[in-house]
Amino acid sequence: MIDSLYAIVDAEAADRPLALVFQALNAGCAIVQLRAKRLDDVSFLEIAKRVRSACSHAGVPFVINDRADIARLVGADGLHLGQDDLSIEDARRVVGDMQIGVSTHTLEQAAAAQARGADLIAFGPVFATKTKENPDPVVGLRTLEAVCQAVSRPIVAIGGITPENAAETRLAGARYIAAISALPRFFEDAP
Numbered sequence: 001m002i003d004s005l006y007a008i009v010d011a012e013a014a015d016r017p018l019a020l021v022f023q024a025l026n027a028g029c030a031i032v033q034l035r036a037k038r039l040d041d042v043s044f045l046e047i048a049k050r051v052r053s054a055c056s057h058a059g060v061p062f063v064i065n066d067r068a069d070i071a072r073l074v075g076a077d078g079l080h081l082g083q084d085d086l087s088i089e090d091a092r093r094v095v096g097d098m099q100i101g102v103s104t105h106t107l108e109q110a111a112a113a114q115a116r117g118a119d120l121i122a123f124g125p126v127f128a129t130k131t132k133e134n135p136d137p138v139v140g141l142r143t144l145e146a147v148c149q150a151v152s153r154p155i156v157a158i159g160g161i162t163p164e165n166a167a168e169t170r171l172a173g174a175r176y177i178a179a180i181s182a183l184p185r186f187f188e189d190a191p
Helices: 017-027 041-058 068-074 088-095 107-115 140-150 166-171 183-187
Strands: 005-010 031-035 062-065 078-081 099-104 120-123 155-157 176-179
Touching: 005 017, 005 183, 017 031, 017 041, 017 183, 031 041, 031 078, 041 062, 041 068, 062 068, 068 078, 068 088, 078 088, 078 120, 088 099, 099 107, 107 120, 107 140, 120 140, 140 155, 140 166, 166 176, 176 183
Parallel strands: 005 031, 005 176, 031 062, 062 078, 078 099, 099 120, 120 155, 155 176
Antiparallel strands: none
């Protein structure tokens, strides 16, 4: 399951975000995304440079959450946008042909993200989550499966994903499973 893990490291919530990044990389995760909703620009840029370096060394794609400017400055592999962030079109003006992922919560949003050119589509919350301040309603596995069948872009299942329910999201068709608060639990049995 680690090889499909989309590790989201929250620089503000994690006790030691860089240590968590190294743990994810050493375990063999598929992608690392760095997010920091309220961190000042200088601090975000500094940690992003360090994570970029670690990901480059490990050969793992590195994604920046929300911030097209930071993504471009550090040479990230991707940018991830929420529903209230820059449009894909505006983000492309900043990051060029960098991979862009978009968070979605309905089949209509997922289809629209694909039509606008998203390279990756995050869909959820699949299960109840405590990570977001104002979470969207839980979508469940059946809706995840419907989205996976309806769009051709890779789907990242997100929201309440744990080692115990991760296999179910993969069976529903998700290419990747995203974890934030449960991220350290995915490494407990890793070599």
